[in-house]
Amino acid sequence: MIHQSIPEKPLICLGIESTAHTVGVALVSSKGEILTNVNAAYTAPIGQGIHPREAAQHHCEVIPTVLRRVIDNLDIGLDAVDCIAFSSGPGLGPVLRTGATFARALALWLEKPLVPIHHAIGHIEIACLMTGAEDPLVLLVSGGHTSIAAFGDWFWRIYGETEDITLGNLLDVFAREAGLSFPGGAVIENLAKKGKNYIDLPYVVKGNDVSYSGLLTAALKRLEEGHAIEDVCFSMQEIAFSMLTEATERALVHTERKEVLVTGGVAANERLKNMIVSISRDHGVEAYVVPKEYSGDNGAQIAWTGILAFQSGIRVDVDKSFVKPKWRLDQVRIPWR
Amino acid sequence: MLMKKGAEANLYLEDWYGLKVIKKVRVPKPYRLSQIDNEIRRSRTVHEAQIMSDAKRAGVPTPIIYLIDVKRTFIVMEYVQGQRVKEILNLLSSKDRKTLCRRIGMLIGQLHEEGIIHGDLTTSNMILGQNEKIFFIDFGLAEHSVEIEKRGVDIHLMKRALESTHYPHAKECFTSIIAGYTIKVTNKKAEEVVKRVREIIQRGRYSGT
Numbered sequence: 001m002i003h004q005s006i007p008e009k010p011l012i013c014l015g016i017e018s019t020a021h022t023v024g025v026a027l028v029s030s031k032g033e034i035l036t037n038v039n040a041a042y043t044a045p046i047g048q049g050i051h052p053r054e055a056a057q058h059h060c061e062v063i064p065t066v067l068r069r070v071i072d073n074l075d076i077g078l079d080a081v082d083c084i085a086f087s088s089g090p091g092l093g094p095v096l097r098t099g100a101t102f103a104r105a106l107a108l109w110l111e112k113p114l115v116p117i118h119h120a121i122g123h124i125e126i127a128c129l130m131t132g133a134e135d136p137l138v139l140l141v142s143g144g145h146t147s148i149a150a151f152g153d154w155f156w157r158i159y160g161e162t163e164d165i166t167l168g169n170l171l172d173v174f175a176r177e178a179g180l181s182f183p184g185g186a187v188i189e190n191l192a193k194k195g196k197n198y199i200d201l202p203y204v205v206k207g208n209d210v211s212y213s214g215l216l217t218a219a220l221k222r223l224e225e226g227h228a229i230e231d232v233c234f235s236m237q238e239i240a241f242s243m244l245t246e247a248t249e250r251a252l253v254h255t256e257r258k259e260v261l262v263t264g265g266v267a268a269n270e271r272l273k274n275m276i277v278s279i280s281r282d283h284g285v286e287a288y289v290v291p292k293e294y295s296g297d298n299g300a301q302i303a304w305t306g307i308l309a310f311q312s313g314i315r316v317d318v319d320k321s322f323v324k325p326k327w328r329l330d331q332v333r334i335p336w337r
Numbered sequence: 338m339l340m341k342k343g344a345e346a347n348l349y350l351e352d353w354y355g356l357k358v359i360k361k362v363r364v365p366k367p368y369r370l371s372q373i374d375n376e377i378r379r380s381r382t383v384h385e386a387q388i389m390s391d392a393k394r395a396g397v398p399t400p401i402i403y404l405i406d407v408k409r410t411f412i413v414m415e416y417v418q419g420q421r422v423k424e425i426l427n428l429l430s431s432k433d434r435k436t437l438c439r440r441i442g443m444l445i446g447q448l449h450e451e452g453i454i455h456g457d458l459t460t461s462n463m464i465l466g467q468n469e470k471i472f473f474i475d476f477g478l479a480e481h482s483v484e485i486e487k488r489g490v491d492i493h494l495m496k497r498a499l500e501s502t503h504y505p506h507a508k509e510c511f512t513s514i515i516a517g518y519t520i521k522v523t524n525k526k527a528e529e530v531v532k533r534v535r536e537i538i539q540r541g542r543y544s545g546t
Contacts, residue, residue, distance in 0.1 A: 144543075146542075152501075159497075161541065161542065198373075206457075207456065207458070208494075239373065242368070246344070246345075250457075254344075254423075279368060326543045328544060330500075
């Protein structure tokens, strides 16, 4: 008897990201193809950070345009979508609710199941998809997270993290206070490249944990004292990244993983990337870094994780689809790994 | 002979005037600026040696130190035969595991009572040696302090090491560690530290309600 295999139609997930300054909509197939990925970011005026209500207002205003561009990019109609995934947490409450409202409306209108996604899992899964990392020690660095995690028995286990503010926070708040534009990462990276003089700043590592609040205060103080901003940016980056690299190296030796994966917005920083590549080489493990395009928040990370979750039977009824501003990475049960 | 490539240092198993010793060399880290790197390696070598002997004086088994070279950032110390607690904890019977954790808790209590903070309490840094003796190693992040906050962070690191590496038994182990800790530091102090651990967890990202 001849078995003729009929090519199975891949699933398509529409993912909506809305946790902080970025609102994004993307379509991803179960083959891992990014069909479209449209993102728009709220920018705060110089000297200010994200105002949650204003960011939510911004997202509300641009969502129709984003969706229009998504539709225009596609040669399929939205009814070809199999499920709607949305970032249900963690993040800024008003922003989460805006994204969730949009997701619910789409799910009801298209009559498609709704899939709740943890934003940080999205950062990890899109990075694994793009790099081919399988079972890595993950260094997640963004505005919301600074965590060192590895997977074990259905959960991401956290081996180290920040004990106060995140690395993204450190950079953004420094930028805000120094009158640089928001988000601060890229601006600080460019200024740091011009810095030549190392200024002593506090280096705080506690086991696999780091603490950045003292570093932020000290860096701002150095600036106030009249040190060149290039030198302060340079020194702050060196200290902040060295701390995290040390903690990552310690977790790497402890967990004995064979891969390291860097993901999240700060993964776009070349200096941090080089440091992680350096320790990985030293220990003979593979280093993976999420491509720049997918390092910052984006719809594709939610759409791809939506595929994985949907295939594992995860979905939520619209009337129970609450957002979770506080939701830890290590509390999410992952059935697909 | 390179025995283990650690995160901070390379461990060489060597013969030193007829003794079997570990030479712990804090090698330069090419990823760090040399100004930062030199200072970290120098100060951790000094601290580690100092606090290891302080810990021993406090009754907490640590390897004997034979030689410290601050300039070349290495320490020559006793080779402790045994198994890392990390490797065996999950394999023990529940009863033995609780006993071991209780004893670990007592040793942590003893350190804290003497004003010593270990700074990196994980099961990778404890060796179960001969005669069931538990050795504490890796004092590179250790410091002298009697602050509740520092003690809280120390216990918090231990708790997280259990939750990440020994998750099937994390609760049972932590309870036993605290029971042992309480014996050494009195009820009142232990309660204060446990309360601070809860606060530290709450301070963490996306914790709490």
